[in-house]
Amino acid sequence: MLDWGWIGDHLPQLAFRTAQHLELAAIALAIGFAISFAIGVAAARWRVLYPPSAAIAGIVFTIPSLALFAAFVPATGLSILTAEIPLVLYTLVILLRNVVAGFDAVPADVLEAADAMGFTRGRRLLRIELPLAVPLIVAGLRVASVSTIGLVSITAILGDALGGLGFFIYEGMTRFFATEIAVGAVPTIVLALVADRLFLWLERAITPWSRRTRTATAG
Amino acid sequence: MRIPRTLALGASVLALVGACTTGGGSSAPSTSTAASGGASAPASAGASPTIRLGSDGFYEAKLMAEIYGQALEAKGYTVDRTGIGVGARKVSAPALESGQFDLKPEYIGSGLAFYEPGKQTGDPKANETALQAVLKTKGGGITVLDYSPAADQNAFVVRPETAQQFNLTTMTSLGAVASQLKIGVATDCDTNPVCAKALKDAYGIDVTNATKLAACDTPMAQALKGKTIDVGELCSTQPDIAVNGWVVLQDDKQTQPADNIAPLVRDDLLAKLPDKAGFEKVLNDVSAAMDTATLTDLNKQIAVDNKDVAVVAKAWLQSKGMIS
Amino acid sequence: MVAADADGDGRMTFVEATVRWLTDPASWEGPGGIPARVVEHLALSVAALLIATVIALPAGLAVGHARRGQGVSVGLATVGRAIPSFALMGLVLPITQAYDPANGFTIYPTLFAMAVLAIPPILVNTLTGIREVDQDLVEAARGMGFTEAALLARVEAPLALPVILGGFRSATVQVIATTTLGAILAYGGLGRYIIDGIAQRDDGMLYGGVVLVAALAVGAEALLALLQRLAARRSAEPIRANT
Numbered sequence: 001m002l003d004w005g006w007i008g009d010h011l012p013q014l015a016f017r018t019a020q021h022l023e024l025a026a027i028a029l030a031i032g033f034a035i036s037f038a039i040g041v042a043a044a045r046w047r048v049l050y051p052p053s054a055a056i057a058g059i060v061f062t063i064p065s066l067a068l069f070a071a072f073v074p075a076t077g078l079s080i081l082t083a084e085i086p087l088v089l090y091t092l093v094i095l096l097r098n099v100v101a102g103f104d105a106v107p108a109d110v111l112e113a114a115d116a117m118g119f120t121r122g123r124r125l126l127r128i129e130l131p132l133a134v135p136l137i138v139a140g141l142r143v144a145s146v147s148t149i150g151l152v153s154i155t156a157i158l159g160d161a162l163g164g165l166g167f168f169i170y171e172g173m174t175r176f177f178a179t180e181i182a183v184g185a186v187p188t189i190v191l192a193l194v195a196d197r198l199f200l201w202l203e204r205a206i207t208p209w210s211r212r213t214r215t216a217t218a219g
Numbered sequence: 220m221r222i223p224r225t226l227a228l229g230a231s232v233l234a235l236v237g238a239c240t241t242g243g244g245s246s247a248p249s250t251s252t253a254a255s256g257g258a259s260a261p262a263s264a265g266a267s268p269t270i271r272l273g274s275d276g277f278y279e280a281k282l283m284a285e286i287y288g289q290a291l292e293a294k295g296y297t298v299d300r301t302g303i304g305v306g307a308r309k310v311s312a313p314a315l316e317s318g319q320f321d322l323k324p325e326y327i328g329s330g331l332a333f334y335e336p337g338k339q340t341g342d343p344k345a346n347e348t349a350l351q352a353v354l355k356t357k358g359g360g361i362t363v364l365d366y367s368p369a370a371d372q373n374a375f376v377v378r379p380e381t382a383q384q385f386n387l388t389t390m391t392s393l394g395a396v397a398s399q400l401k402i403g404v405a406t407d408c409d410t411n412p413v414c415a416k417a418l419k420d421a422y423g424i425d426v427t428n429a430t431k432l433a434a435c436d437t438p439m440a441q442a443l444k445g446k447t448i449d450v451g452e453l454c455s456t457q458p459d460i461a462v463n464g465w466v467v468l469q470d471d472k473q474t475q476p477a478d479n480i481a482p483l484v485r486d487d488l489l490a491k492l493p494d495k496a497g498f499e500k501v502l503n504d505v506s507a508a509m510d511t512a513t514l515t516d517l518n519k520q521i522a523v524d525n526k527d528v529a530v531v532a533k534a535w536l537q538s539k540g541m542i543s
Numbered sequence: 544m545v546a547a548d549a550d551g552d553g554r555m556t557f558v559e560a561t562v563r564w565l566t567d568p569a570s571w572e573g574p575g576g577i578p579a580r581v582v583e584h585l586a587l588s589v590a591a592l593l594i595a596t597v598i599a600l601p602a603g604l605a606v607g608h609a610r611r612g613q614g615v616s617v618g619l620a621t622v623g624r625a626i627p628s629f630a631l632m633g634l635v636l637p638i639t640q641a642y643d644p645a646n647g648f649t650i651y652p653t654l655f656a657m658a659v660l661a662i663p664p665i666l667v668n669t670l671t672g673i674r675e676v677d678q679d680l681v682e683a684a685r686g687m688g689f690t691e692a693a694l695l696a697r698v699e700a701p702l703a704l705p706v707i708l709g710g711f712r713s714a715t716v717q718v719i720a721t722t723t724l725g726a727i728l729a730y731g732g733l734g735r736y737i738i739d740g741i742a743q744r745d746d747g748m749l750y751g752g753v754v755l756v757a758a759l760a761v762g763a764e765a766l767l768a769l770l771q772r773l774a775a776r777r778s779a780e781p782i783r784a785n786t
Contacts, residue, residue, distance in 0.1 A: 150624055406743075
């Protein structure tokens with residue numbers, strides 16, 4: 001079964017790789033969120049922006065992730081940047097949809113009432129639309145965090161320096177070493193589940209008036 | 220031609236790089252710190268710039284890079300390991316050329332074939348000379364140091380039952396019965412002069428309908444093991460061969476190129492070294508001390524005994540008295 | 544910007560190489576030609592989507608309707624999303640290969656991994672879509688005497704259809720893009736161009752393959768988006784008890 005001795009010997013590496021995994025995922029989520037939020041707000045304001053942004057994001061998603069990661073190496077070198085660019089792109093794809101959906105979910109009559117009450121566009125965005133869009137946005141973050149945590153493993157193809165927990169998965173697969181694969185895969189899944197629960201809690205905390213939990217849908 | 224191994228299923232096989240995939244092939248600036256003093260400073264490893272190591276993604280390449288690295292560290296050099304395991308040759312070669320790392324272990328036959336397909340031969344000296352000629356023009360000049368007796372070449376391998384059933388010992392004996400067997404070849408076999416054409420011309424083996432898999436890698440070994448194929452194209456130092464008792468068919472007509480290992484070093488690093496001769500000696504001594512049998516055994520320790528690459532490298536260097 | 548040219552007739556940019564490869568009639572002929580590879584690719588993708596649907600759709604409908612078991616379902620979907628497909632392929636390979644040395648190597652591992660990939664979006668969207676149906680409508684229908692099954696089939700499912708189709712859309716795009724992995728285990732499909740393009744240093748083939756995959760995925764998505772819009776328009780019509 002599992003080689004517990006090997007696991008015990010490699011705890012420091014496991015800790016290092018877990019921290020690296022979280023770091024890579026957190027950076028991708030933060031940047032991805034910032035960008036998709038900016039684009040999403042703009043797209044909600046100027047509807048015409050949405051189809052092209054969604055199309056570009058959608059096409060990026062179809063490029064096999066391995067190809068995308070390696071394609072950046074000659075330009076950005078062997079650095080965190082090379083790993084982060086595709087990760088951010090994939091995060092964008094998921095979040096953009098949800099951000100726009102969030103703003104779309106604001107009922108039209110609420111917007112009209114706000115306008116009637118004399119809100120400027122800016123204040124309306126900040127005080128009315130944003131709070132109402134938040135549940136779907138946070139739901140999107142939930143899905144994006146899980147997906148990103150999964151994708152970080154693939155950065156292992158960029159070399160030993162990166163990869164997070166994916167390092168163990170790859171090395172374990174080249175030598176048919178089940179324990180090592182498990183050491184990579186199981187914590188990855190655990191991290192994903194924890195992230196999922198965290199954002200679920202955040203969702204509930206932000207929207208105390210919602211009795212049902214909102215599950216982010218894909219598309 | 221030796222096909223570079225890939226990391227796990229799918230990993231670096233899809234790790235591709237065109238020289239200009241993202242528009243603008245400007246190379247990343249070299250980041251090695253030049254710490255050496257003036258011309259009158261005594262040669263000392265401590266004053267040398269950091270040696271940045273790089274390698275392909277499969278464990279044998281990482282092992283060689285780690286061995287060279289540890290040997291250098293023992294002599295006082297500072298070593299940076301960021302570039303180890305970056306992917307297939309298609310990624311690591313441009314990375315070396317553009318200066319993202321300085322030192323990389325290479326297989327002289329396959330390395331030559333990468334730049335000049337068709338020029339590789341069964342003679343290691345000829346391959347080294349030709350490779351050096353090509354690399355002089357790449358990335359500002361790259362030097363091929365002495366090659367090792369250790370070579371990792373393409374080997375066509377069968378299960379022992381198959382060998383017994385058809386009386387197989389050499390590639391010629393395979394040629395006689397090839398049409399009855401399922402053959403696995405490298406994904407680039409069709410266009411590779413030392414593969415499809417050589418197999419046809421020398422042994423009469425037709426591989427047009429062969430199963431195409433990354434040579435020398437886990438899928439090929441697994442396919443052979445599980446009887447998806449009967450003949451697999453593996454690498455001679457792959458531990459799977461010994462572990463499974465597979466039979467290597469002798470390349471009696473010498474179609475496969477000599478693939479000895481040699482370190483490639485960027486000329487701009489060599490120029491910055493206060494003690495270039497000493498540096499080269501460290502690497503050459505390591506290369507001379509390695510041979511094919513030992514390499515196969517070290518691979519086994521990594522892939523079968525599941526020892527860490529760094530641990531295996533250190534133990535071997537210690538056994539050779541190169542580090543304490 | 545130059546890329547190596549496989550037949551050595553001079554250097555060209557990778558864009559030119561790709562266009563050349565795509566417009567070369569030879570690329571379209573034979574068992575290795577584009578039409579054949581597209582068919583192989585779609586065959587595997589569709590098979591995986593069918594398997595995923597058979598598993599995820601009923602489960603999603605049941606969980607969504609009963610309004611129970613959402614936590615577990617979403618948890619499973621989360622786990623499914625977090626595992627890299629190639630790792631799944633590697634884990635399943637020895638088992639399927641023992642069962643069938645030929646297809647158990649080239650087809651089944653990829654099929655399995657792609658089905659697992661497709662399940663989360665279909666499952667989550669289906670159960671969410673059903674749950675989000677206006678409960679007043681559901682109660683009213685119950686009051687009118689609908690059985691639970693009829694309720695699900697005639698009220699909830701049609702109203703949830705746009706969201707459910709959204710799940711299919713997402714699953715389809717992901718599966719089409721990721722079926723390329725099958726080529727690593729000697730399957731055909733469009734992944735063959737990518738893998739062989741790398742091995743043979745034929746950038747035209749390589750990027751041609753990427754373009755084809757993207758086109759196929761975008762095309763499938765556009766089709767499903769259209770269906771989704773049609774479904775949305777239909778579900779806006781009032782439900783009548785006797786239709």
